[in-house]
Amino acid sequence: MLTGKHLIEPCDFKLEELDDIFRLADKIIANPTNYLDICKGKLLASLFYEPSTRTRFSFEAAMLRLGGQIIGFDDPGNSSTSKGESLSDTIRTVACYADITVIRHPKEGTAKLASNYAGTMPVINAGDGGHQHPTQTLTDLLTIRRLKGSFTDHVVGLCGDLKFGRTIHSLVKALKRYHNIKFIFISPDELTIPQYIKDELSNISYTETNDLSSVIDQLDILYMTRVQRERFVSEYEYQRLKDYFILDKEKLGKAKDDMIIMHPLPRVNEIAKEVDDDPRGVYFQQAKFGMYVRMALIIKLLGVEGNQ
The missing domain is CATH 3.40.50.1370 (Aspartate/ornithine carbamoyltransferase)
Structure with a gap:
């Protein structure tokens, strides 16, 4: 079971768990309408401290296509970081509102640090510096x-x-x-x-x-x-x-x-x-597969697979 887990590095999941994600992605590709409301009532926090097009859009498209909603920012200047708020306080605050969060940051290790303050909210690393993605x-x-x-x-x-x-x-x-x-x-x-x-x-x-x-x-x-x-x-x-x-x-x-x-x-x-x-x-096919696999990942981490 992947419910409630964080994804910080690619080897955080066993091969069997990865296979489960890929099989679910295959099902979504084959019948996307079966998953339109599976995340209804769920919120994804999208915290992008670094520019992104595909990763941010694919996560947001994935959550919207699953019936969920999104909060967050794509520029730290539009967040309380610009006022000096620490990452730990940001994550603790976000965890009060969101069910799952995605974070991209230019500094290596930031996603791991965020997971330490997230409580039961799953944290997904969307890229941390030159480290992992x-x-x-x-x-x-x-x-x-x-x-x-x-x-x-x-x-x-x-x-x-x-x-x-x-x-x-x-x-x-x-x-x-x-x-x-x-x-x-x-x-x-x-x-x-x-x-x-x-x-x-x-x-x-x-x-x-x-x-x-x-x-x-x-x-x-x-x-x-x-x-x-x-x-x-x-x-x-x-x-x-x-x-x-x-x-x-x-x-x-x-x-x-x-x-x-x-x-x-x-x-x-x-x-x-x-x-x-x-x-x-x-x-470009690869970019589209990114949306489907992120849909599968969100479903698995939120534990809502049985809702469809």
């Missing part, structure tokens, strides 16, 4: 499950900003629990995968390279990410690295016909617009 991972896993059929026996290429990319960090931590997964980390030397992530891959096959073209023919899944301007102290360093990888039709000529191209979005320059017409580019 577990609901994007649920989105990614559902995409892989539906488009590749399983989580096993895949060569997964992760390309771009692997140093600060919280979606990358979360996905690696989640996928390493499945059978026969091989990772190829593709990044500039300045943006390589953190050592603490590699330390968790002692029994997992992985290689590192700074050349996408040399490995693209091996990949079953290519997960592209942008170089994140907001994580850089130096504008010069950002400008120097932002176009290091650009996936275009020429590079795709070497790829497998059934490879899928994923991206957490927003995209900047790292995937050429011409790739959008290639059936292997599934990143």
Whole structure:
């Protein structure tokens, strides 16, 4: 049972619990009208201390499509944070009103800290700095499950900003629990995968390279990410690295016909617009799957599955 639990990191849930979420997401995709009022009378608090489009919209769309309602903010300047209120006091206050809360924050560890003050209200981490982004991972896993059929026996290429990319960090931590997964980390030397992530891959096959073209023919899944301007102290360093990888039709000529191209979005320059017409580019499907998997997650954490 997931009722009342927090989701702070992707490994907070057992594989069996993840499977339950994905099976429910499948049911929602097949018959969304069956779930229109399942969260009627429930409130989701949406606390976004950092800009977001897809994550915030998908959570809000998920709750509204389930018949629930939303309170919250998308700019801390519009909250009592601007008056100096502590996070602990904000969360304690929100817990007086909401049944479940989603928080995004630029500082690592904030979601975990929030969960310590939430009481019985489930807290969902919608991204904390360069640390973790577990609901994007649920989105990614559902995409892989539906488009590749399983989580096993895949060569997964992760390309771009692997140093600060919280979606990358979360996905690696989640996928390493499945059978026969091989990772190829593709990044500039300045943006390589953190050592603490590699330390968790002692029994997992992985290689590192700074050349996408040399490995693209091996990949079953290519997960592209942008170089994140907001994580850089130096504008010069950002400008120097932002176009290091650009996936275009020429590079795709070497790829497998059934490879899928994923991206957490927003995209900047790292995937050429011409790739959008290639059936292997599934990143907009991926965004839609994000709404469905968040609908399933909300249902599970609120314990209302038997209400439909």
